[in-house]
Amino acid sequence: MDQLSATFAALADPTRRAILARLTEGPATVKELSEPFDISGPAISKHLRVLEKAGLITRGREAQWRPCQLDATPLKEVAVWAENYRRFWDASYARLDALLTEMKETDK
């Protein structure tokens, strides 16, 4: 699986997106991350492994804790990818796009 696919797949789960949102407030332990959810520890562990494989989090070791930290680098790729479609949802960008195309035509 390529990087971008792994990132999108990781983001497709609301629990994982909520974990990322929580991590924007700073590092957290697995226990802290699992608190808002009504699911078992192993389930959280699996989500964290998916996020780690996608490069969205990094994990350290401090005694018996495994603190998780956000790594937003793959999200930049997501933003860049989505931006390529901006002209298809943004009307003003579409007009600019048409203008540039027209200018290129008259150049020839």
Next chain:
Amino acid sequence: MDQLSATFAALADPTRRAILARLTEGPATVKELSEPFDISGPAISKHLRVLEKAGLITRGREAQWRPCQLDATPLKEVAVWAENYRRFWDASYARLDALLTEMKETDK
């Protein structure tokens, strides 16, 4: 499944992203869309249904053809979502963010 999750799930497959890329050049029939890929017609049909349920394409009817058209609206949501994490990958944005936080502090 919520809208954003459906969109991310749809984008997690490279074949589906390639289909979207093709549709940026204009509408296409199912046959045309399937040409670049080495998979069966029904497989493409399934991909198109996923894209349709995610609201990323719309489909018309013209005689025996079912032309597909891009609808990038859900991609705007993706871009907006990702932008919320910009400060975690963009160093200059992070500095601006820190500055604003500092100003807010001194305000109190």
Next chain:
DNA sequence: AGGTTAGATAACCAAGTGGTTAGGTACGAG
């Protein structure tokens, strides 16, 4: 009417996902 083409549906299969419970490891505290 008969044949061809575009496309969808159905049934199936292997692999993956999101969850569980049970049990194991590593560390700190008493």
Next chain:
DNA sequence: CTCGTACCTAACCACTTGGTTATCTAACCT
């Protein structure tokens, strides 16, 4: 040393996914 806490792995389950082949409908063209 023993106990509790934090976390992981393993095994299992139901469901989904991405693919297949076979079969069907709908429209066009002789």
